[in-house]
Every structure is written in structure tokens, then in C-alpha cells.
Amino acid sequence: MTKNEKRVTSNVIEQFRPLFEPKTVAVVGASTEGAALPNIFIRRIREFGYNGAIYPIHPAAKEIDGLPAYRSLGETPEPVDYAYIAIAAAQVPPLLEEARGRVRFAQVISSGFGEVDEGRELQLALVAAARTGGMRLIGPNCLGLHTPRGRVTFTETGPVEAGPVGVVSQSGGLGTDIIRRGLTRGLGFSGLVTVGNCADIGANDLLEFYLADAQTRVIGLYLETAGDGRRLFEILRGARAGKPVVILKGGRTRQGRAAAASHTGSLAGDDRAWVALSKQTGCVMADTLDGFIDALLAFQALAPQPRHPTRRVVLFGNGGGASVLATDQLSRIGLDVDTFERQTVDDLARLKLPPGTSITNPVDAPVGTLQQEDGRVAEKILEVIYGSGRPDALVMHLNLSAFVGRTRDEVLDNLVQAALRVQARFPGQAHFLLVLRSDGEPALEERKRVFRARAVALGIPVYDEIANAGQALAALAFHERFVQSRNR
Amino acid sequence: MEGDGGGGMTTPAELIAQARAAKRAALDELAGKRLLAGFGVSVPRSRVVQDAGAAAAACRELKPPLVLKIMSPDLLHKSDAGGVKVGLGSAAEVEDAVRAMMKQPAIESARIDGFLLEEMAPVGVEVVVGGLRDPQFGPLVMAGLGGVFVEVLADVAFRICPVTRLDAEEMLDELKGAALLRGARGRRPVSREAIVDVLLKVGGESGLLMTHGADIAEADINPLIVSERGAVAVDARFVLTQ
Numbered sequence: 001m002t003k004n005e006k007r008v009t010s011n012v013i014e015q016f017r018p019l020f021e022p023k024t025v026a027v028v029g030a031s032t033e034g035a036a037l038p039n040i041f042i043r044r045i046r047e048f049g050y051n052g053a054i055y056p057i058h059p060a061a062k063e064i065d066g067l068p069a070y071r072s073l074g075e076t077p078e079p080v081d082y083a084y085i086a087i088a089a090a091q092v093p094p095l096l097e098e099a100r101g102r103v104r105f106a107q108v109i110s111s112g113f114g115e116v117d118e119g120r121e122l123q124l125a126l127v128a129a130a131r132t133g134g135m136r137l138i139g140p141n142c143l144g145l146h147t148p149r150g151r152v153t154f155t156e157t158g159p160v161e162a163g164p165v166g167v168v169s170q171s172g173g174l175g176t177d178i179i180r181r182g183l184t185r186g187l188g189f190s191g192l193v194t195v196g197n198c199a200d201i202g203a204n205d206l207l208e209f210y211l212a213d214a215q216t217r218v219i220g221l222y223l224e225t226a227g228d229g230r231r232l233f234e235i236l237r238g239a240r241a242g243k244p245v246v247i248l249k250g251g252r253t254r255q256g257r258a259a260a261a262s263h264t265g266s267l268a269g270d271d272r273a274w275v276a277l278s279k280q281t282g283c284v285m286a287d288t289l290d291g292f293i294d295a296l297l298a299f300q301a302l303a304p305q306p307r308h309p310t311r312r313v314v315l316f317g318n319g320g321g322a323s324v325l326a327t328d329q330l331s332r333i334g335l336d337v338d339t340f341e342r343q344t345v346d347d348l349a350r351l352k353l354p355p356g357t358s359i360t361n362p363v364d365a366p367v368g369t370l371q372q373e374d375g376r377v378a379e380k381i382l383e384v385i386y387g388s389g390r391p392d393a394l395v396m397h398l399n400l401s402a403f404v405g406r407t408r409d410e411v412l413d414n415l416v417q418a419a420l421r422v423q424a425r426f427p428g429q430a431h432f433l434l435v436l437r438s439d440g441e442p443a444l445e446e447r448k449r450v451f452r453a454r455a456v457a458l459g460i461p462v463y464d465e466i467a468n469a470g471q472a473l474a475a476l477a478f479h480e481r482f483v484q485s486r487n488r
Numbered sequence: 489m490e491g492d493g494g495g496g497m498t499t500p501a502e503l504i505a506q507a508r509a510a511k512r513a514a515l516d517e518l519a520g521k522r523l524l525a526g527f528g529v530s531v532p533r534s535r536v537v538q539d540a541g542a543a544a545a546a547c548r549e550l551k552p553p554l555v556l557k558i559m560s561p562d563l564l565h566k567s568d569a570g571g572v573k574v575g576l577g578s579a580a581e582v583e584d585a586v587r588a589m590m591k592q593p594a595i596e597s598a599r600i601d602g603f604l605l606e607e608m609a610p611v612g613v614e615v616v617v618g619g620l621r622d623p624q625f626g627p628l629v630m631a632g633l634g635g636v637f638v639e640v641l642a643d644v645a646f647r648i649c650p651v652t653r654l655d656a657e658e659m660l661d662e663l664k665g666a667a668l669l670r671g672a673r674g675r676r677p678v679s680r681e682a683i684v685d686v687l688l689k690v691g692g693e694s695g696l697l698m699t700h701g702a703d704i705a706e707a708d709i710n711p712l713i714v715s716e717r718g719a720v721a722v723d724a725r726f727v728l729t730q
Contacts, residue, residue, distance in 0.1 A: 229624030233648050272646040273625040279662075280647055280655055485654065 009212040016209045018104040019138075020191055021150040022081035025050070026073060026103070028057040028095060029086035030064045037086050037109070039065060041144065041154060049159075050151040053078060057095075073133070074100035082152065083135075084144060086110055089122055092140070093129035101134030105201075108140035109172075114197045115141050127199050142196030143172030146179055148189060149215065155179050163188015164217035165296050166210035168203045170195055170224045171250070174289065178222070182293050186456030187300060190215040202227040204235060211239050218299040219243055220292060224250040233277055240486060241282035244299040244479050248292040249274055249285060282482030284475045291471055294463060298472035299479070301461040302431045306487065309480035310392040310431060310473055312336050314385055315362035315466065316378075317397035318370060319437065323362035326397075326466035333474040335393075337361055344388040351380055361389070370398075371407045375414030382422040386429060394419065395469050397435035400444055400451075412451055420458065431476065433469045434462045500526040500696070504703050504728070513728060516559060518604055520724035524709065527689045527696045530720045534606040540586040546605050547579040553608045556585045562598035569594035574608065609722050612715035613668055613678045616644070617686055619697045619707035621729060627701035629691025631656075631683070633665040634711045649691045650698050656687040669714070682719035686712060705729045 025045065030038035042054060042065050055076040056064035063069055070076050073083060073095060079102040085092060089112035096106060114123035123140070130137040138145075144154025148162035155176050165187050169175035175194040182189070190213060193206055203221055210216040236245060278285045286292035313335050315323045327337040339360045340348070348359035354372070358364040363381065370378060385391060396419055398412065416434065423432050434455050438448045452462045463469040498506075503519045503526075515523060521531040535546040536559070547554065558571030566572050570592035573585040586603055589595060614634025622628050625648050632644035645659040660666060660680060671677035690696045690707070697704060706727040713720050 225624070227624075229622070230626045230648075233625060273622045273628060273648060276628065276647045277625070279658065280651075485658075 012208050012212045016206075018081035019145070019150075019193075020147045020209075022052060022105075022152060024053045024055065024076070024078050024081050025152065026055045026057055026070075026076060026080040026083040027064075028073070028083060029109075030056045030058065032058075032061045032064060034065055038084060041084055041086075042067070044154065044156065045152050048151050048153045048157070052081075055080065057083075072098040073103050073106075074098045076102065079103070081105065083107065084109065084154075089113060089119065089140070093122070093125045096126070096129040096133040096135065096137075099133035099135055103133060103135040105138060106130060106133075106135045107138040107142065107144060108196075108199075109142060109144060110139075111141040111196075113140045114199065123197065123199050130200060137200035138193065139196040140199060141172075142194035143175055144194060146175075146189060146192040149191070153179075154194075157183060161188055162190060162215065163300065164190055164215065165220060165300055166190045166206075166213065166216035166218070167192040167220040167222070167296075168195055168206045168210075169193070169222040170198070170203065171222060172196065174222050177289060178220070178293065181289070182296070185293055185297055186452075186462065187293065187297055190217075198225075198227055204228060204231050207232070207235055207245075211235070211243060217243060218296055219245045220248070220296050221245065222248045222250070222292070229273065229277075233281065236277065236281035236283055239281075241479060241483050244304065245281075245283040246292060246295045246299070246475065247274075247278075247283050247285055248287075248289065278478075282479055282486070284478055286475070290468065294468050294472040295475035297461045297463075298431075298433070298476050301459055302433075302476060303428075304476060304480050304483065305392070305428060305431075306480045306483035308392060309484055310335070310477035312338060312389075312391050313393045313395060313470075313473065314389060314391040314430075315395050315397065316365065316382070316385070317395075317399070317435070318364070318366050318402050319397060319399045320358070320364040322397065322399065322437070322466060323364055326395075326470060327362055329467050330470045330473075333470060335470060335473060335477065340385075340389050344384060347384040347388060348381065351377075351384070353377075353381070367402045367406055370415060371403075371411050374408065375411040376418055378415045379418035379421060382419055383425075386422055386426045391430045393431040393433065393473050395433045395435060395466060395473075397437060397466050397469075399437040400448055401437075401439045401441070404444065413454070416455055416458070416460065420460075431473065432460060433473065434460050435464070435466050435469050436462055437465065498522060500700060504700060507728060508703075512561060515724075515726040515728070516561065516601065517557065517724060518559065520726045521721060523696065523700075523726060524690075524721050524724055527699075529686055529689050529709075530718060531724070532606040532609060532720060532722065534604055536602050536604055537586075538602050540583045543586045543603060543605055544579040544583040547582050550605065550607050552577050554582060555606050555608050556582060556589065557604040557606070558589060558595055558598075559601040559604050560595070560598045561601070563594065569598070571595055609713040609720040610715045610717075612713045612719075613675075614711035615669075615683055615714050615719070617683075617690055617709040617712050617721075618644075619649075619690060619704060621701060621705050622648075627691070627697035627704070629687060629697060631659045631663070631687055633663055633668060637663075637665045638710075647691065649701065650693040650695065651687060651691045653684060653688060656684040656691075659687065660684070676716055678714040678716055679718060682717075683712070683714055686719050686721070703728055 027038045056069040058069040061069045081104050083106040086109040089110045113119040146153040172194040210219045356366050357369045438444050455462050507515050537543045554576040556573045563569045576582045616632045616638045618630035627649040628646050632638040637643040643664045645662040708725040709721045
């Protein structure tokens with residue numbers, strides 16, 4: 001990093017610190033009855049562990065939710081780091097104008113601005129008011145932010161730890177989905193900001209923050225417009241894929257674009273530019289919300305190996321048909337499930353595994369095999385595979401319904417522990433992903449949930465189907481190949 | 489193979505300014521080629537002539553075989569109007585071609601700027617290099633293989649400008665018809681280096697699109713004929729931004 005780059009980095013960190021770690025929060029729109037969205041916001045951040053000052057702003061009330069209320073943003077005891085604003089659109093500009101330079105960031109949740117024709121002028125007035133009031137503006141037409149380091153969140157999450165994934169979402173509702181589904185899957189967030197219409201601060205500004213932020217290792221963007229596509233390109237190109245970036249872009253098809261135009265009120269870019277962006281900067285384009293979360297999870301858990309980009313995948317688990325189908329699917333997306341070489345097959349044969357166990361890739365091992373020695377037989381199999389099969393990735397897939405009533409609970413744990421021990425003996429060789437397949441039966445789902453949580457706690461990325469794990473590996477492989485090609 | 493065409497030293501900015509002053513939506517072929525030549529892209533040697541006699545005289549300065557093309561702001565598709573004649577081997581053939589062309593119905597009724605007499609490019613693979621202005625990302629550069637590959641199969645690769653050498657090489661690798669460049673079906677391989685070079689001159693750091701992207705809505709070098717030794721822009725079209 002040059003001296004100049006260091007200066008820019010520390011500037012952007014300092015600029016956004018009050019947003020991600022606010023010491024004072026103003027809430028506009030809370031009612032004395034305690035039922036409005038801003039009242040819920042106050043409750044949520046308290047539950048989330050926020051213990052800085054909270055200043056409700058209200059034209060008449062003395063007190064809201066047990067907190068002293070203030071007439072305007074300019075009259076709070078201390079300057080405001082972050083203001084959460086959910087009142088009628090027309091009332092927002094006058095409110096911002098009264099801030100007298102005492103608010104750092106105002107997030108306007110209210111809608112009725114640039115996303116609808118009749119709100120275009122009001123959005124211009126909003127931007128002008130934010131400038132007069134001396135603050136930076138986030139939104140309007142969004143839902144809030146989630147910042148574990150600042151103990152502020154707009155969504156119901158329960159206690160969560162901070163993690164390495166920084167997200168910007170142009171849609172509020174999808175931001176909620178990303179947090180809630182992501183948390184269930186084991187994602188940990190360094191931050192998630194919903195930016196709505198991006199009247200002032202846009203995805204590019206927050207991308208620059210996440211690139212500079214030491215807590216963030218992986219970045220996810222849900223975009224409906226590029227805003228300033230050229231700046232996005234320049235930021236990503238300058239970052240040289242130092243941190244993996246996954247982009248979920250809404251409106252890449254003609255029909256999707258019509259929906260996006262009515263949603264965010266601006267013209268979506270052409271798909272070919274996004275394909276080019278990905279190829280030139282190494283960012284991964286995801287097609288679906290699940291694909292987005294799957295890829296973020298892989299990047300969170302697995303260290304990219306640009307010196308040997310992922311290609312050779314070993315499938316190991318119970319479910320012959322499932323692994324045959326997965327072999328086809330993986331090869332369609334550029335991964336190989338090659339059969340083993342003679343040496344590996346011979347070594348596996350020497351283990352004298354029970355009949356029905358395939359000793360080439362994909363390695364189909366029925367429950368009868370997997371439960372031998374309470375699951376520890378997997379260690380011997382994987383030892384051979386890692387030793388001579390040289391995989392870039394191992395996908396262990398367990399069809400849980402086949403285990404029901406036949407094995408002790410420790411077997412699943414032992415299988416995973418066996419894999420982790422072999423992983424430790426071959427550091428940096430193969431990415432390890434776990435697929436837990438279920439049939440949707442409630443008791444089995446519950447068992448899967450508990451087991452998933454245990455695996456996630458060990459830092460293992462867990463997927464519902466081999467196809468999802470395959471897509472995530474393809475994303476990882478794309479990133480690895482890009483980094484390799486740019487560092488030759 | 490630098491062009492001359494009787495235009496002297498006109499800078500790229502002047503070429504665009506002249507077209508705008510003439511209220512043209514696009515640069516004509518000659519201006520387009522001069523623009524390319526200004527960025528170091530090879531174009532055929534040529535002369536602009538006004539009649540059959542001048543065409544015959546100009547043949548002395550050019551090396552046959554030659555191609556004769558009508559120059560008219562009214563004729564978007566020159567070949568359809570009978571305004572292109574290839575493979576002319578002598579001054580007499582050129583003279584006859586000019587006379588025949590003037591009698592074509594579509595040409596008789598059009599405004600005529602003159603005739604472009606050009607040396608024909610050596611035999612090679614037809615490649616298309618294009619450009620367009622994306623409303624969000626700015627100039628993009630495109631590469632594809634000519635003929636059915638680009639027209640029917642849309643076998644093209646886009647990149648955001650400026651492209652690096654590696655970007656340009658990856659664009660060619662990405663084409664489904666990439667094998668043709670490597671010499672498929674018993675042909676000799678053509679110069680990839682020459683195509684990469686044109687992509688950089690058009691879409692690179694200080695290339696045409698980065699320099700004049702604000703003026704150029706669409707660009708088409710179609711075909712760029714690539715042989716073992718080099719690449720020549722045989723036709724060029726630049727549509728100006730509104």
C-alpha cells in the first residue's frame with residue numbers, strides 16, 4: 001500500500017465510523033403509544049446491546065419509551081452520530097434543515113421520493129436539506145442498517161456475533177432476508193446497510209469502506225442499478241480482488257429491468273457490462289439470493305487458493321444417485337469429479353470396505369460403511385484420498401434420512417471430526433464443504449438444524465444440496481483463477 | 489498501409505468536429521478510417537476521386553487488386569445499393585466500374601461525395617471490433633468473429649474500457665469460434681497479437697474510445713481482416729452521440 005492509499009483508507013474508515021459505531025442515535029417518528037416502526041427500532045437496538053444515548057425526536061411529547069424527547073435534530077444534548085428517520089416523506093426535508101450541522105448520518109426510511117414519479121422533486125429537496133443540515137444521507141426508501149460492532153440493527157436477530165461479511169443492499173426487504181437467512185446459515189456480518197434510492201451515499205461509498213475496513217474480509221452487494229457504474233468498475237479494478245466481492249444484480253434481464261425501474265426509479269445497466277465487470281475485476285455475479293448467500297458463506301469459511309485454483313472435486317458420502325447427478329452438474333460449471341488414479345483405487349481397496357462402497361470418485365459410501373467404528377472409518381478413507389488423490393475440494397454429503405434409526409448420534413459428529421483431522425494433516429490442500437441432505441420431515445429438519453449449528457461453529461460451510469455447494473465452489477474457483485491470472 | 493485519401497493531416501478531434509458541423513449522425517467511411525489511422529490502426533491505402541477519369545489516374549499510385557466504394561451520406565448499406573465493387577485489377581476495370589456504379593438506380597438518386605478507391609486487404613480471417621457507450625459504465629469495447637459468428641450466433645465478448653492486454657487476450661479466448669484464429673480446418677493461424685493490438689488501440693488506456701468516448705455512441709470495425717502478419721480495418725463506422 002502506498003502512502004497515499006493509506007491516507008485514503010484511514011479517511012474512509014474515519015468518515016464511516018459514526019455510522020458503524022454510533023455513540024449517539026436519534027430516532028424520528030416514534031410515537032408515545034410505542035407502536036410505530038421507530039419504537040420497534042428503539043426496542044431492537046436495546047435488545048441488541050446498544051448502550052449509547054438514544055434521542056427520540058418528537059414535536060410535542062416530553063418522553064418516548066421512557067426516554068426524554070427533543071423537538072428537533074438540532075436540540076439534542078450531544079451531536080447525533082446516526083439518525084433513524086421514519087416519518088411522512090414531506091416532513092423529512094424541514095427536519096433535516098434544522099440539524100445545524102449536529103448530525104453525521106441520517107438514514108431516511110420513509111418512501112415516496114425518487115422511486116415514484118411524483119416524489120422526484122421531493123428527493124431533490126431532501127438532498128438539498130441534508131446539505132443545509134450538514135449531514136450525509138442514506139436512503140430514502142430503505143429499512144435501516146445492521147452493525148454488530150455498533151450494536152445497532154433494524155431487524156429482529158437475537159444475539160449475534162460480528163463476522164467478516166460486509167453487505168450493501170439496495171432493497172430493504174432483501175436486506176432483511178440476507179441477514180436472517182444468512183445468520184441461519186452461519187454468516188457473520190461486519191455490517192449490512194440498506195441504501196434504497198441512494199440519493200446521497202450509494203453502494204460505491206460503502207464498498208470503499210468495506211474494502212478498507214479490517215473487520216471485513218468478504219463483500220456482498222445487492223444492486224438494482226449501478227449508480228455510477230464507471231466508479232464501481234474503477235473501485236473494483238483498483239482493489240485487485242484483494243477481498244472477494246459477490247454481486248447479486250437485480251434487473252439483468254429485460255423483464256427484470258422493468259421491475260427494477262419501477263422499484264428504484266432509475267435505469268438499470270445492460271447485462272453485458274456486468275459480465276465484463278466480473279471478468280475484468282474478479283467479482284462474482286450471483287443469480288439468486290441463495291446463490292449469493294452460498295457464495296458469501298464459501299468465501300467466509302474457506303481461504304482462496306490462487307496457486308491451485310479449485311478444479312478437482314471429490315464427492316464423499318451416502319447417496320449414489322445424488323452423487324452421479326452432482327458429478328454431471330459440477331462438470332457443467334467447470335469443475336471436475338475425475339475418477340481416481342490407479343494408486344488411489346488400490347490404496348482404497350486395501351481398506352477392505354464393505355460391499356456397496358465405491359472406491360473411486362465420486363466415493364459412494366452407504367451408511368453401513370460410514371457407521372463403522374462409529375464414523376471413524378471416514379478418516380482412513382479420506383487419508384488415502386488426500387494423500388494420493390490430490391483434491392482441490394472435498395464435498396462430504398450426508399443424506400440424514402438414511403441415518404435415522406440406524407446410527408448413534410455421534411456418528412455424524414465423528415464423520416465431520418474425521419474430515420477435520422485429515423484437513424489438518426494436509427493444510428491448504430482442499431476446501432472442505434459439508435452438505436446435509438434432508439427430506440423435510442420435521443424431526444429430521446430439527447436434527448439437521450442442530451447438527452448444522454455445530455458444524456457452522458467449527459467454521460465449516462454447510463449446504464442443503466450438493467448442487468449448491470458446487471455453485472459456491474465455482475464462485476470460489478472463479479475468484480482463485482482471477483487472482484492467479486492477475487499475479488503471473 | 490497508412491491511408492492518405494487526399495485528406496492531409498486531420499486530427500481525430502477535427503474529424504469528429506467536421507462531422508458534427510455537417511450535422512451528420514455518423515462519420516463516413518473515410519473519416520472513420522482516418523480516425524482509426526490516427527490511433528495507429530492499419531487501414532488500406534486509398535484515394536478519393538470524383539469521376540471515372542480521375543479513378544483511372546489514381547490507379548497508378550495504388551497496388552491492385554483494388555476495391556471501389558461509393559461515398560454517400562444517403563446510402564447506409566453500400567453493397568445493397570450496388571456501391572461496392574471488389575477485385576479490380578487494372579485502370580480500365582476501375583474506370584468501367586465507376587461508370588457502371590453511377591448508373592445504379594439507388595446511386596443516381598443519392599447525394600454523392602465521391603468514390604473511395606482502396607487497395608484490397610490480404611486474405612485473412614474476418615474479425616469484428618466494436619464499441620458502444622453504456623449509460624452506466626461508459627465506453628465498452630467488443631470483439632467477435634465476422635460473418636455468421638457475430639450476426640447469427642452473437643459470438644462476441646464485451647469489456648469495459650480501458651482494457652489491459654490480458655483483458656484483450658481473454659476476450660479472444662472467450663469466443664466460441666476462437667479455434668478459427670488458431671488455424672482450424674487446415675488453415676494457417678492468424679496473428680492474435682495484431683487483434684489484441686487493435687483492441688488496445690481502440691479500447692485501451694489511451695485508446696480511441698477512452699479519448700473520444702463521449703462523442704461515440706457506437707463503433708463498428710467490420711470487418712477487420714486479420715492475416716498471419718497483421719490486421720487491416722476494411723470498413724469502419726462511427727455513430728456519434730446525440
